[in-house]
Amino acid sequence: MNYLLMAPQQGAEANPLTSFLPLILIIVVFYFFMIRPQVKRQKELKKFRESLSKGDKVVTTGGIYGKVVEIKDNYLLLQVDDNVKLRVDKSAVVKDMSDVPQQK
Structure with missing residues (x-):
């Protein structure tokens, strides 16, 4: 059975x-x-x-492309244009763009 x-x-x-x-x-x-x-x-x-280190190219969660100029404990200073620098929280950085080919 x-x-x-x-x-x-x-x-x-x-x-x-x-x-x-x-x-x-x-x-x-x-x-x-x-x-x-x-x-x-x-x-x-x-x-x-x-x-992250100085000179790295990154993208923030808001879609801002920039180059790291200065690194502090909680934030980065990003250079987005010749005379434009933005202070961005570290948690807002999502990608490293140094591997991506440049488009012109």
Whole structure:
């Protein structure tokens, strides 16, 4: 007889693990496909912001392209044009543009 396909007998309790197995599986899938990659991206971005140095070309979250002139604890001084410098919070810097080819 195939005991796995049979319904539990009257008075016998179903295994509680089998009822929580789909929920546990969903949590594991969410972790590997959503939470883990996001944490990895945040670590890479933090490492990038800590490694910024003078002369790096960057882009802010607002889309401002600039060159790092000065670095302080919480902010950067970006040169966006010949006589234009902006003070930007470090958390606003998202990309390093030195690898991108220049368009004219």
